[in-house]
Amino acid sequence: MKKIGIIAMRELGSFFNTWMGYVIVAAALIIDGILFNAYAVTSEPKLSAEVLADFFYFASGLSMVAGIFLAMRLLAEEKQNGTIVLFYTSPVTERQIVYGKFLSAVIFSLVLHAASLYMPALIMVHGKISVGHVAAGYICLSLLGATTIAFTLLASCLAPNQLVAAVGGAFLTVFFLTLWLLSGVVDAPFKDLFGWLSIHNSHFTPFSNGIISLKDVVFYFGMIFFFLECSVRALESRRCQG
């Protein structure tokens, strides 16, 4: 656990010591703000809870995109720069490397989400929403972001560079995002399976409406764990190839 923390802290430092982290935060906040003004806050009368649900809907997309950008470099950059050798020749397990890297990106994405809190705060000032609704939405944004990070981290383990890692992460994200579309055109049992595997549709809606759904929390944790363990295996197999 200590090694995971050491790896995560260094990685987190690199987000703040380079332009990368600031650019991601700035871009996400600007786009979030524009979408909030353009779609969530409209001239039509709306309940505050509906405005908040719309905000979470747009923020979920940004959370996934930010997750891809945050995770694409995690291991691909280490391979590109040759710094991965430091891990391979230190008493560190592949699991510690993967979980340390993952933790750093998740913490950074939490910072990103925290920076967007002013928007729900504005709704709270001008309307009536519950703190629970805000909390449920942010829990889901965090879980969705972490899931995308786990997808892209696997791609980053396998890809030779950051660009390929980003494309791989985006492919996995879009695939699991659009599975619900596929579920509409296939018969049972695939219909239910594809619908259940889709990371946004049915799993996201309860949270955006202010409900913390335990089964959906378990689903996101399951997806994250599965893809992180795939990354561990991918890194372990690198030892055979050099």
Add this chain to the structure above:
Amino acid sequence: MSLISAQHLSKFYGDYAAIEGVSFSIEEGEIVGLLGLNGAGKSTILKILGSFLLPSGGDASISGFSVEHDAEKVRSLIGYLPDTPPLYDEMRVIPYLRYVAKLKNVPDARVEERVADVIQKTNLEDVAWVQLGELSHGFRQRVGIAQALVHDPKVLILDEPINGLDPVQIVEMRDLILSLRGRHTVILSSHILSEITKTCDRILIIDQGKLVAEGNEADLENKFAKNMRVNLEVKGGQGLEASLKSLAGVKSTKTHPVQNGMTRIEIECEGDLRSEIASKVIASGASLYELGRDGDGLEAVFMKLVKTSEGKAQRGAGNKEIGGDL
């Protein structure tokens, strides 16, 4: 028991053997050099010893721990400098070394002490707070050595440590490696023969993935360099050439006049006859200005060993296709 032991190590990429049947042992405190042409398999051997590349066959151990099965233990015993130092350009030297120390199990209470020690050993005081991305190649190489030393490992593995260094930096790196003698067991690779002979107690010559010879410089010369060319520069000395030709073991002599009345004599002989030749020169009454071996004896041995294999050029091309410094 030897500190480092490799038994029948092999590494295959498909049908291509990067190394095959390599066995050697290294005692505690030795500085051993792997000498070979580019693509000979030196880096593959070091990567296997560093426990981040699994061998296809055979096994290697450090302090009795298998590089394949006890990787974590082996990694705590070694310091490794790859051909490109693993540096994070956005970090500064001291925070980077602190990070590596923690990663390599140095207790928190000893981190500062260890970092200060390696900074002093590698002469990094002047750049201790400089960003790694701003360092010159020589300093980056020193930081690379510092990260390998920070946890005070038993074994130091250095892959081409003088690659790309200028002559002054090469001398500094050589002194640094020599200063580690006795406290650490060092195994380093290079394709620069003169450096290997200056820093290493023992040399392992690798060619086409195989260990073709091992020993110290004298051993290798005695074993493989049967002929030696001795160069003389003398003035005067009646009948010297005939006298030299009469020496047992001298195969041929060639005389060339040079400036100021001096004569240059090249003597091809079997074995090292320098002492006998010097005696003959003195006995002839000639003034001796120079007596030396032609070139490096080990260089001749090395060239002989690596040139005996056929298809060298094809092999070089094959290595590039596989895509890395093997």
